[in-house]
Amino acid sequence: MIIKTKDLSVSLGGRYVLKKINLEIDKGVYLLIGRNGSGKTTLLKTLAGLIREYEGSIEVMGREIREMKRREISSLIGYVWQNPYYGFIEPSVREEIMLIIKILRKKYYDEKILRTLVSEEIFSRDPLTLSGGEAKRVSLASVLIADQLIWLLDEPFDFLDLWGIKDLLKIIFMKRYEKTIIVSSVNTYLINLLNPDKVILLSDGEIKFFGEPESLDEDLLETNGVPPRRVICR
Ligand SMILES: Nc1ncnc2c1ncn2[C@@H]1O[C@H](COP(=O)(O)OP(=O)(O)OP(=O)(O)O)[C@@H](O)[C@H]1O
Ligand SMILES: [Mg+2]
Known part of the structure; x- marks a missing residue:
């Protein structure tokens, strides 16, 4: 098992935002779905070790995440922010993308991912001046080039046009058998x-x-506030 949570609960602003979450996650692609405010970002942030105050346990490769060092976590887990601009700290796109390689002291990065997501033309730009879609691509590249075992992608398709969606799907499909x-x-x-x-x-x-x-009932989505697929076809 790559990630295992047991009765994971998180309280924010005086109320439980995650309640007794039990998950066993292996390699493969997992879609975390839920209406706005259901707790998706909180769950991903907690699994990424960004929220240290939680009840219950989170084991990543058999180790409790709150006991792992930041760099250890980053070498195992790539977390991509829902809002790409949150993660930007460097003055140029090139430095932003390469920061993770510097931090992890890696000799190798995935050039194919970089080329698929970001055009060299924007390498010298300030990341904060990028358009929403450009920023999303840079934010994805700045994590995924490190090729970690686990990718936690918070709304990664937001802001992307159909080319972007296709490019990201290509990357996910290329890696789906070797990663979580x-x-x-x-x-x-x-x-x-x-x-x-x-x-x-x-x-x-x-x-x-x-x-x-295949066993997900569309009515179950609707009763839990998620518009089911048939809504869009009405
Ligand atoms: N730091 C915080 N303090 C108080 N409440 C918070 C905090 N962070 C999140 N929340 C609340 O926790 C709930 C879950 O938020 P979260 O961001 O995890 O939802 P989400 O499913 O990712 O939503 P969205 O689809 O809008 O991104 C929301 O009601 C949110 O307002
Ligand atoms: Mg969210």
Whole structure:
């Protein structure tokens, strides 16, 4: 098992935002779905070791995450922010993308991922001046080039045009057998696009479904506030 949580609960601002989450996550693609405010970002941040105050346990490769050092976590887990601009700290796109390689002191980075996501023309730009889609591409590249075992991608398809969606799907499909990839989204159409091995449905901080997409009932999505796929076809 790559990630295992046991009765994981997180309280923010005086209320439980995650409630007794039990997950066993292996290699493959997992789609974390839930309406706005259901707790997706909080769950991904906690699994990424960014929220250290939690109840229960999170084991990554058999080790409790709160006992791991920041650099150890970063070499195992790549976390991509929902809002790309949050992660930007460097003055240029080139430095922003290469920061992770510097921090992890890696000799190798995935050039194919970099070329797929970012055009060299924007390398000298200030990341904060990028358009939403450009920023999303840079933010994805600045994590994924380190080729970690686990990728936690918070709404990674947001802001991207169809070329961007295709490029990101290509990368995910290329790596789906060698990694654990958790993708969060509010959109059910991703069930068809991503063809995930498993879907996790989150509602008000609780898991309402964890299993193969074929056994996910559309009514269950709707009763948990997620617009099911048929809504878009009405
Ligand atoms: N630091 C915080 N303090 C208080 N409440 C918080 C904090 N961070 C998040 N919350 C609340 O926790 C709940 C879950 O938030 P979270 O960002 O995890 O949801 P989400 O499923 O990612 O939503 P979205 O689809 O809008 O991105 C929300 O009600 C949010 O307002
Ligand atoms: Mg979110």
